[in-house]
Amino acid sequence: MQKDLNTIVANVREKTPAIKTRAEFEAYKATISGPRGVLTDIMKGMGKVPKEDKPAIGKAINEAKMAVEAAFATVIEGLEAAELAAKIGTAIDPTLPSPDSTRGTLHPISQVREEMVDLFRRIGFSVAEATEVESEHYCFDALNIPADHPARDMQDSYYLPDDLSVNNVSKEGEEKYLLRTHTSSVQIRTMLKQKPPVRIVAPGRCFRRDTPDATHSANFHQIEGLYVDKDVTLLDLKATLDHFVKTIFGPKAKTRLRPSFFPFTEPSFEMDFFSPDLGKLSNKWLEIMGCGMVDPKVFKAVGIDPEVYTGYAFGMGIERIAMILQGVDDIRYYYQNDVRFLKQFA
Ligand code: PHE
Numbered sequence: 478m479q480k481d482l483n484t485i486v487a488n489v490r491e492k493t494p495a496i497k498t499r500a501e502f503e504a505y506k507a508t509i510s511g512p513r514g515v516l517t518d519i520m521k522g523m524g525k526v527p528k529e530d531k532p533a534i535g536k537a538i539n540e541a542k543m544a545v546e547a548a549f550a551t552v553i554e555g556l557e558a559a560e561l562a563a564k565i566g567t568a569i570d571p572t573l574p575s576p577d578s579t580r581g582t583l584h585p586i587s588q589v590r591e592e593m594v595d596l597f598r599r600i601g602f603s604v605a606e607a608t609e610v611e612s613e614h615y616c617f618d619a620l621n622i623p624a625d626h627p628a629r630d631m632q633d634s635y636y637l638p639d640d641l642s643v644n645n646v647s648k649e650g651e652e653k654y655l656l657r658t659h660t661s662s663v664q665i666r667t668m669l670k671q672k673p674p675v676r677i678v679a680p681g682r683c684f685r686r687d688t689p690d691a692t693h694s695a696n697f698h699q700i701e702g703l704y705v706d707k708d709v710t711l712l713d714l715k716a717t718l719d720h721f722v723k724t725i726f727g728p729k730a731k732t733r734l735r736p737s738f739f740p741f742t743e744p745s746f747e748m749d750f751f752s753p754d755l756g757k758l759s760n761k762w763l764e765i766m767g768c769g770m771v772d773p774k775v776f777k778a779v780g781i782d783p784e785v786y787t788g789y790a791f792g793m794g795i796e797r798i799a800m801i802l803q804g805v806d807d808i809r810y811y812y813q814n815d816v817r818f819l820k821q822f823a
Pocket of ligand 1: 658659660661701739742767768769790791792793
């Protein structure tokens with residue numbers, strides 16, 4: 478039997494390099510592994526092999542099969558390359574150096590994301606992630622976002638078909654799936670899994686039905702921050718954001734909190750910063766994130782006692798930070814995969 482297998486493998490190795498067409502290949506392949514092929518015959522004979530010989534013979538057959546498949550794969554590769562060359566008119570030499578030999582680097586958005594995540598890691602935050610497909614519960618209800626909030630409208634968010642099933646995200650009854658509109662859903666998922674103290678940042682992709690223009694994209698990235706413990710105060714939030722801004726935009730940068738509203742924080746703020754070292758954008762207040770103290774209703778939704786714990790949360794667009802840092806004035810450049818743009822950040 479081993480001898481037969483060796484003969485088959487040797488024959489395949491000898492014959493396949495000479496195969497020139499698909500038809501030739503199919504005909505030859507049939508004689509080996511087709512229903513009446515020699516290798517198929519041997520495999521069919523396995524039933525009659527005595528039990529004690531089965532493991533050894535099975536192994537030998539498997540090895541032969543793999544050798545044969547490898548030779549066949551090489552034939553297919555060769556045929557495909559020849560077909561492509563015939564189509565293009567010249568032979569392709571994949572060993573020639575690329576005309577552009579600069580090495581790839583992280584995408585500029587990823588570079589800024591990494592810089593931000595590293596900064597928060599150094600002051601004790603860990604990284605949390607969750608799914609991009611969400612149920613309305615995690616994206617809205619648990620965050621105290623009411624039914625008539627504009628984000629819940631079909632006009633503003635990408636809902637998925639009702640009959641879709643998503644294995645790792647559960648939903649109930651009439652609830653719908655959608656693409657998450659912000660990373661705040663990760664606050665909920667994290668607090669359900671982890672008892673306080675919780676100190677996380679959650680970078681991730683978000684989706685909104687915006688008409689694309691210089692500052693809007695239907696697909697963008699955010700970083701969420703959440704800190705929950707006993708005695709967390711607004712001062713902790715302000716100090717953390719000051720540190721963030723000074724590290725990213727320069728030691729002379731200043732921050733200010735302006736009263737705002739989010740259903741999941743109370744009080745809520747927009748944070749602006751001001752830096753003298755930003756070229757064209759110097760000496761202007763620039764709005765970069767929403768933040769506030771976690772609303773007690775959110776704590777109740779995840780079973781954390783708001784009488785015992787307090788917390789702060791913030792969320793910002795990574796593209797917005799990247800555009801300021803990198804002096805990019807149109808968000809669409811980030812998604813066009815134009816090497817002339819990307820190379821500037823290598
Ligand atoms: N989720 C808010 C947004 O997308 C930002 C935010 C996060 C605000 C956390 C407050 C607290 O606009």
